Amino acid sequence: MNIAVVGLGLIGGSVCKALKANTFHHIMGIDTDPETIRKALEQGAIDEAIDESRLSEANLTIVALYPVPTVEFVKKNADKFRKGSIVIDMSGVKGYVVKNCTPVLDEQGVIFIGTHPMAGTENSGFDYATATLFRKASYILTPTESTPQIAIDLVSTLGACMGFGQVVIATPEQHDANIAYTSQLAHVVSNAYVKSPALFRADGFSAGSFLDLTRVAKLNEEMWSSLFLCNKEALLNELNIIINSLGEYRDAMVNDDIDTLREILKTGRERKEKSMEFYGQERK
Amino acid sequence: MNIAVVGLGLIGGSVCKALKANTFHHIMGIDTDPETIRKALEQGAIDEAIDESRLSEANLTIVALYPVPTVEFVKKNADKFRKGSIVIDMSGVKGYVVKNCTPVLDEQGVIFIGTHPMAGTENSGFDYATATLFRKASYILTPTESTPQIAIDLVSTLGACMGFGQVVIATPEQHDANIAYTSQLAHVVSNAYVKSPALFRADGFSAGSFLDLTRVAKLNEEMWSSLFLCNKEALLNELNIIINSLGEYRDAMVNDDIDTLREILKTGRERKEKSMEFYGQERK
Numbered sequence: 012m013n014i015a016v017v018g019l020g021l022i023g024g025s026v027c028k029a030l031k032a033n034t035f036h037h038i039m040g041i042d043t044d045p046e047t048i049r050k051a052l053e054q055g056a057i058d059e060a061i062d063e064s065r066l067s068e069a070n071l072t073i074v075a076l077y078p079v080p081t082v083e084f085v086k087k088n089a090d091k092f093r094k095g096s097i098v099i100d101m102s103g104v105k106g107y108v109v110k111n112c113t114p115v116l117d118e119q120g121v122i123f124i125g126t127h128p129m130a131g132t133e134n135s136g137f138d139y140a141t142a143t144l145f146r147k148a149s150y151i152l153t154p155t156e157s158t159p160q161i162a163i164d165l166v167s168t169l170g171a172c173m174g175f176g177q178v179v180i181a182t183p184e185q186h187d188a189n190i191a192y193t194s195q196l197a198h199v200v201s202n203a204y205v206k207s208p209a210l211f212r213a214d215g216f217s218a219g220s221f222l223d224l225t226r227v228a229k230l231n232e233e234m235w236s237s238l239f240l241c242n243k244e245a246l247l248n249e250l251n252i253i254i255n256s257l258g259e260y261r262d263a264m265v266n267d268d269i270d271t272l273r274e275i276l277k278t279g280r281e282r283k284e285k286s287m288e289f290y291g292q293e294r295k
Numbered sequence: 296m297n298i299a300v301v302g303l304g305l306i307g308g309s310v311c312k313a314l315k316a317n318t319f320h321h322i323m324g325i326d327t328d329p330e331t332i333r334k335a336l337e338q339g340a341i342d343e344a345i346d347e348s349r350l351s352e353a354n355l356t357i358v359a360l361y362p363v364p365t366v367e368f369v370k371k372n373a374d375k376f377r378k379g380s381i382v383i384d385m386s387g388v389k390g391y392v393v394k395n396c397t398p399v400l401d402e403q404g405v406i407f408i409g410t411h412p413m414a415g416t417e418n419s420g421f422d423y424a425t426a427t428l429f430r431k432a433s434y435i436l437t438p439t440e441s442t443p444q445i446a447i448d449l450v451s452t453l454g455a456c457m458g459f460g461q462v463v464i465a466t467p468e469q470h471d472a473n474i475a476y477t478s479q480l481a482h483v484v485s486n487a488y489v490k491s492p493a494l495f496r497a498d499g500f501s502a503g504s505f506l507d508l509t510r511v512a513k514l515n516e517e518m519w520s521s522l523f524l525c526n527k528e529a530l531l532n533e534l535n536i537i538i539n540s541l542g543e544y545r546d547a548m549v550n551d552d553i554d555t556l557r558e559i560l561k562t563g564r565e566r567k568e569k570s571m572e573f574y575g576q577e578r579k
Contacts (some may be wrong), residue, residue: 192500193501202564207480210566216435216463229568230564253490258538267527274516275486276520280514283512
């Protein structure tokens with residue numbers, strides 16, 4: 012089959028490389044940067060470079076852009092996709108994208124499925140793309156009630172070819188609530204952690220816990236600021252929860268209340284232990 | 296030389312094992328649990344078990360208890376240590392311990408040095424003690440102005456034998472301020488992170504960032520609640536800083552202010568990158 016990949020950054024580039032490594036499909040790349048296209052061709056990550064006019068040749072189009080450009084691309088090119096073909100996106104928020112893309116493509120007889128590969132690195136761009144980026148990761152699909160099962164099965168199977176360890180089906184709203192907690196909040200907290208003046212005076216004191224807490228502070232602010240605002244309600248909910256929780260530890264300390272402090276810590280430990288029964292099975 | 300180790304838990308047990316593995320010193324163990332003593336003797340972690348009456352035979356006594364019991368032990372046995380010998384502790388706060396132990400031992404002609412091995416695991420007790428626990432870790436010493444240099448050099452050299460990668464000299468106040476940031480705050484934030492109701496509904500969504508942020512949520516609440524209150528001022532300062540920082544992200548989101556949000560995230564990224572110039576060199 013012909014697969015068009017739009018945006019050959021870290022994700023799109025890795026999609027191309029994984030599909031070339033593990034399938035015999037014909038991969039057509041679209042990117043605004045000629046140098047990226049040149050590298051992708053040179054490395055055999057794509058079979059050919061195309062422009063939007065040839066989207067009609069694709070049985071599947073994979074849009075690997077940030078959420079706002081994803082919606083813009085789909086709206087602008089809605090009439091160019093092949094009737095009956097599938098368009099998926101790979102961005103980190105699903106409510107915003109699915110809500111904006113589905114009706115537009117539906118009108119054209121094109122099937123849209125929002126997807127989210129739970130993988131990435133702190134670096135971005137084609138230079139960091141690898142055929143193994145998705146290995147053992149979760150691949151979240153957010154079909155709607157009217158999505159044909161066969162389209163879900165095709166995307167899911169391509170996910171297996173790309174190396175994903177499991178496919179998880181969720182509603183866009185479930186996805187956005189969960190991702191706000193497991194990924195977006197982690198990036199906010201980590202980024203906030205390094206704001207302390209203590210950062211630059213604690214050389215020699217850094218423990219593994221500090222390194223864990225601050226690893227993802229090194230983030231791409233263009234991407235994440237956009238992702239956060241596209242998932243505003245869910246992330247604000249989680250931010251308020253952790254700010255309130257931190258206030259409970261603070262209050263217990265201010266009051267020298269060691270019993271409450273110990274109890275709060277114990278509750279956290281027990282929740283973590285319980286959660287490890289399922290999270291613990293996943294790759295790190 | 297004769298070295299007494301008081302408390303054969305994770306730290307004290309690892310001290311014994313590391314010293315037996317890498318030196319020819321005579322190790323005398325003290326522990327309230329007969330079963331722990333039996334195991335330590337059986338595994339060759341100590342040469343003999345002693346009680347407090349024989350502390351006078353030790354050239355160096357290493358107290359490996361929590362902060363409050365450390366101070367209690369030193370005060371109770373102040374007159375039993377050998378004149379001119381050295382007593383060190385291994386606990387995670389230094390101001391409280393140094394302030395309470397130094398004058399008491401000074402009166403007896405005994406040298407006290409507060410120390411803190413920047414190593415540990417999420418598990419506690421002798422069963423988890425290993426000869427390699429301190430490998431490449433930082434060993435913080437907090438001598439006072441009147442501490443003889445030769446005593447500092449001896450403890451530092453024993454640190455090398457135990458496997459530490461570097462010795463860092465700091466005042467107790469510097470230590471406590473830095474540890475509040477790099478270790479204690481990390482445990483509070485991680486423990487608070489798992490308080491969200493989203494924890495148990497996000498199976499399949501857990502990203503590496505979530506696992507990093509919550510690793511140390513599995514903590515020993517007895518130890519940490521005590522450590523936190525023994526370092527109340529410094530930790531409260533850090534807690535207030537991160538709560539305020541998190542509020543800035545929240546406010547930017549509430550106002551849909553993507554420019555401020557991007558700028559806040561960028562500042563965090565740049566601080567993290569800059570800090571990696573030195574922290575990045577350390578082991579994880």
